[in-house]
Amino acid sequence: MPRFALRLAALLLLALARPAPANDSMAAIGIGGLALVRSEAVRLDRQELFISRERVRVEYLFTNTTDRDIETLVAFPLPDFTHSPVERVPDYRRELDFRTVVEGRPVTYELVQRAHFKGQDITERLRALGLPLVGGEEFERRVNDLPEPQRAALLREELVIGALEQGRTNIDEPLWTVSTSVTRRQVFPAGRSLAVQHSYVPFAGGSVGGRLGPARRASPEFQALRARYCMEDGFLAAFDRRTRPAARGADYGEIWLQYRLTPGANWAGPIRDFRLVVDKGDPAAIVSFCGEGVRRLDARRFEMRRTDFTPTRDLDILIVEFVRP
Structure with missing residues (x-):
């Protein structure tokens, strides 16, 4: 039995004693997108993005279109989090495992955090x-x-x-609320291209099942989920073939992954060559996300390619894994 199935089985033993298994969930954290104050001088020629539950990798190729070096502060923004009795703020310093490589060489970065409360920096x-x-x-x-x-x-x-x-x-x-960014000073050489790679451990969310069954599909909540993840009829048909109505959601689990694509619109012009690969992990799982021209690469991976791409929405990925007998 795969690792997720073992973990899910343990959750299901708890969920069966409660009337609403969909409440056994944790929030996904949308991370991603190297950010820069709007630049008309530095162009993003290529972005290759790989997303799985275990690791996110993104490779950039930037080009300085001017005849002078440009030094600037670049930031990889992480989501703000507000402490509450029911939600833990992630310890990004320990858990993110953020790595940056520029032109093949590892570089250091600074994790900048600030605390805010009722509009005041504390x-x-x-x-x-x-x-x-x-x-x-x-x-x-x-x-x-x-x-x-x-x-x-x-x-x-x-x-x-x-x-x-x-x-x-x-x-x-x-x-209070904690805001976090991964930052560094970066020099973009005059008239040259620069290769930058990032990788980190994603903060996946998840839920024991119960939200996707046929009995829920007329609800506004389900319609919002369907729009968020672009669930097509084929995805729902595959889901229905693998689940049992009598199980009331106890035979599957949801995994949520998020990535902030929209900071890619801050560079000079559109992204000339964009490639996304999503790895769903378990070949028996099903996956849904919004994208144009998505094609299957193999039993686990799906690819989307775009040219002159200007992202207008962030990426939400739904993976459904099923409990095996």
Whole structure:
């Protein structure tokens, strides 16, 4: 049995005891797209994007169309995340495994994070208190080591979740928003092309099944999902052949992958040569995403190629894997 099936089986044992298995889900995190303030000097000649559940790889070929070197700050923006009692902010520093190669040589980058709360940047205040911007065990330990007046102030201002218990303020979670970007200084040589590669571990989302069956398809929720992932009739027919109505969604699981394509529109002109390959992993799985001229490469991979491509929407990928007897 493949790794996902084992994990899914464990989830299903829990889900069967609850009336709504579709609630057993985690959010996908849309990452991607090397960003630059709109440039009329640097052209994106080629972008090759490979996406799987285990790894995302993107290769760029940029060309400086001027007769002078251009040095600028480029950024790979990551999604903002707001702490809450039900959603964990990812620890990008440990989990992302972000790697950059320029002209075949690994380069360093800086992970820039800021904290915001009710429209105010509170980064320096948190750092002065010695608190990490991202919640977790380290945050909980440090915040509860603060003097009582400082803990009480954080709770009073609703920056954190906690309670006053037996005369002591105990804090559990922060409530601010964390914004993150991977940044570096980059020189684009005059009149030359520059090859840049990125790779990282994607933050996939997922759900034990229950949202895609025939009984749900008249609902506004399903129609929104169908538009988001461009589910065609053939995809739904394949889904119906592999599932049992009596299982009520307990015989499949959803995997969600997101990638931010739209920053590719910030370079000079359209992307001259764009190639996307999506690897669904398990050959028995089915996959759906929005794209023109998508073709099957083999039992796992699908390809889309475009010339003079200006992305107008980000990429959402739905993979459905089935529990095998």
